[in-house]
Amino acid sequence: MINLIGQPMFEDSFTSAEMAVKLDAIGSVLREHRLVSVWDNFDFALGNLTSEDCEILKTFLGRLDGGKSKVIMTSHISQEWLGGSNFSEIEIGGLEGNGRWAFCERLLQDLGIPYNRNDAGLIELIDGLGGHPLAMRAVLPRLRDRSPAQLAEVLRKNMAELKLPDGELSSKLTASLRFVEDSLSPELKSLLTPISLFEGYVDAFFLEHMANHFDPAPSRADIDLLTGALVDAGLLKDLGEGVYQVHGALTGYLRTAVARKSREDWAGAFVDTMARLGSALASGPMLDDRLSFGQLVPTYYQALAEAERLNLNVHFSALIQVLATFAQGMGDLTSESRLYQRLADFKLSNGDELGAAEAYHQLGTSAAKRRDFVTAETWYRKTLAIGERLNDLHMAAVTCHSLGMIAQDRRDLSAAENWFRKSLDWSERLGDQQGVASSSHHLGMVAREAGDSARANTWYRKSLEISERLGLEAFASATYHQLGVAAFDGRDLVAAENWYYKSLELCERLEDEYSAALTYHEMGRLAEERGNLGAAEVWYGKSLQIKERSNDEYGAASTYNQLANIYFMLGDYVEAGEWSLQAAENYLKFGDSITADKVLMNFLTYWRQATVEDKEVLSSRWEAFGLGPFPEANL
Structure with missing residues (x-):
């Protein structure tokens, strides 16, 4: 929300x-x-x-x-x-007087049902429905084959059987919904229970998968008949392609009025279906052609609660992974961390220490994405301790690699090299060529940052040989990119451009937008170095579009800074300053005050060269970004 x-x-x-x-x-x-x-x-x-x-x-x-x-x-x-007093509670009743009768008459006319407004039975029935539009939609169609007096009597009977308090509008609605249930055949009535397990939306495709857990399985034709009847009653809204929005009143009625035993029969099928289909959805695009994954999230939480209640441990773990993957895709790192913490606690409570370690690793990765490196290292070290104690060399290798990346981000090159070498050693002992390629790639990056280009290229070539031999295109793409960066450092712009294009070719074929964004950024630097500022701006724009869409705020900051430099060279100091402030804001958000200070020094350079009028604009923008009084006196 x-x-x-x-x-x-x-x-x-x-x-x-x-x-x-x-x-x-x-x-x-x-x-x-x-x-x-x-x-x-x-x-x-x-x-x-x-x-x-x-x-x-x-x-x-x-x-x-x-x-x-x-x-x-x-x-x-x-x-x-x-609690508290900052809200007002207002009880809302049904339609009254002429409005109630106008709705009743319009509904009956649309249904083609004759009526006599002076009929005592009809008056009693309409009063008994309390003016609730949904109750009238549920009950009045029954006037085709029953008299108003008979329906009024059934309404009273429903109230008594369901033990509903007299006089409350919600009671009248619940009693009215019994009419919809009673109008269904036994086959269709049995399918109400699985609908009660969904939150907000239901998909006939999911219902069909749930039904297949039974022998004989309810047919898709029966599912479609039921959803059609509920649409007619105003309890479902047809969104197309077998997807329906569920009226909250239907959910409430089904969860209170449907027999508990029937719900128990369906709960296991519900959990299994949500876990299996959810895992398939989570491994692909977050939106499919039928229903937004986000709309299904409340139902997945419902399935998670059912899995926990039924002690379906494998399904519980799978559902947490589904929800955490969705939170990760949406950039909701808070929910992602909370879910993995819950998974870790669950694994430990069930004696699955290795499973807990895997969850700890995910918690470390989530913290690293927030650039909370202290917390990330704590989680990774917990993972490593378990991996080493249980002699799980693969877990140890992967975690050492992750610790190396944390050290690399902290610019602690010595620690990064040590961690990557440990990861490399374990990967080689395991015969894990993919792990060897990954660690070699990052050792090349560390060597480049240390200024040793020859050693960097040796590591890159080792990684690339493995990637190309094994067809690891994602790894090869990353190494092509880094070879381009190394060529750019050596002022070989033609070679850099060739490597970047090789990387982009694979990124685009693999639909790897994030990696493409990094290479677009470097292509912008390449065009800028050649003095082609227009092309540079286009490349930076392509990079920025992906970074912002992917919630990569830290990565976006570097592109903001490059755009600031473009506008500075074009003489547009106000636009340059605006991009600089956005970059600094993002760096500060992630605690990188060193880079933020460098960016703000650039901003002051733009201010010095601006016109008097533009200086006023830049000074006001500085203060609007919450950076305090502009330090004009010190310039």
């Missing part, structure tokens, strides 16, 4: 920020600008929220108190967790 509100305001960078930063950012905007957010049927969502989630939402609502924005939350029950 927080990401859905904040991302349109702050673009892709929002999702990767810490939760406290997100709440402060959107709170300050929404207090000053009016936004009305509707949280519909919140009582059904509440079951998937942890106490921590509720506290986050409560804090968010507190940030809005007294501001221009409002949240409208609809619920069938009181939301006592909100």
Whole structure:
């Protein structure tokens, strides 16, 4: 919810920020600008929220108190967790008077059912439905074969059998939905239970897979008949291609009124289907042609809860991996870390120390993406300790490689080389040629950063020989890129360009956008070095588009800085300054004050050469970025 509100305001960078930063950012905007957010049927969502989630939402609502924005939350029950006094509870009834009868008459006319508004039975029935539009849609079609008085009697009977309190609109709706259930054949009625397991959306494709767990399996034709009947009753909305949006009232009814035994029969099939199909979806694009993966996330959390309840440990692990992969793809590092921490705790509680170590490694990777290298190293060292104790050399090799990358990012080249050599040694002992290629590649990068180009090229060539021999195109692409960088360092621009194009050819064939973005950036530097500023700007733009879409804020900072240099050379000091400030902001966000200071020194250079009018603009932009008073007196 927080990401859905904040991302349109702050673009892709929002999702990767810490939760406290997100709440402060959107709170300050929404207090000053009016936004009305509707949280519909919140009582059904509440079951998937942890106490921590509720506290986050409560804090968010507190940030809005007294501001221009409002949240409208609809619920069938009181939301006592909100506490405090910064909300008003309004009970909403059904349609009244002429409005109630106008809706009734329009519905009956559309159905082609004759009626007499003065019929005492019809008056009793309409009053019994409480003016709820959905209740009327569920019950009034039954007037084709029953009298109003008979339906009113059945409505009272439903209220009694379901032990519903008299007088409450929600009770009248629940009793009305029994009419829809009773109108179905036994075969279709049995398919209501699997629908109750979904949250918000249901896909007939998933239902069909669940049905295949039974012998005989309910047919796809029956599934389509059921969904058609529920669409007619207003309980499902047809989104096309077998995908439906589920009315919260249907979910609530099915979870309270459907027999528990029936739910138990379907729960295992539900968990297995979500785990299997989820793993397939998570390994491919995050959106398929049928339904947004994001729309399925609440259902995956429901499946996760069922897997835990049923002690389906393999499925539980698979579902956490699915959800964590989605969070990772969305740049939601907070959720990703929380899920992997939950997985690690689960593995340990079940005596699976190796599984816990794998989760620790993922936690380290998540921290590294946030450039929280201290936390990342802590998790990686925990992983390494377990890998070494259990003599899992592959885990040890991979973790040493990850520790090498952390040291490399910290610019601790000596530590990086030691870790990569350890990884290389274990990979060679295991006969893991892919591991050898990867570690050799990174040893080449360390040697280049240390200024030893000859040794760097030796390592790169070793990595490339393995990659080309084994057909490891992703590894080969990365090494072509690094050979291009090495050629650029040696001022051999033609060779650099050839290597970059070889890298891009593979990136584009592998649809590896992230690696392509790195090479686009280097092509921009190459064009800039040749004095072709127009081409440089185009290459940087291609790189930046991917980095921003991928939430790579740190990588984007380097491209912002290069664009600043382009505009400086073009004499547009205001535009150059704007790009510099964006770069510095991103570097500071990740704690890289050294690089941020260098970028800000460039900004001061732009200011010195600007016109008096542009100096005023640059000074104001400096202060708008929260950098304090502009240091004009020191220039």
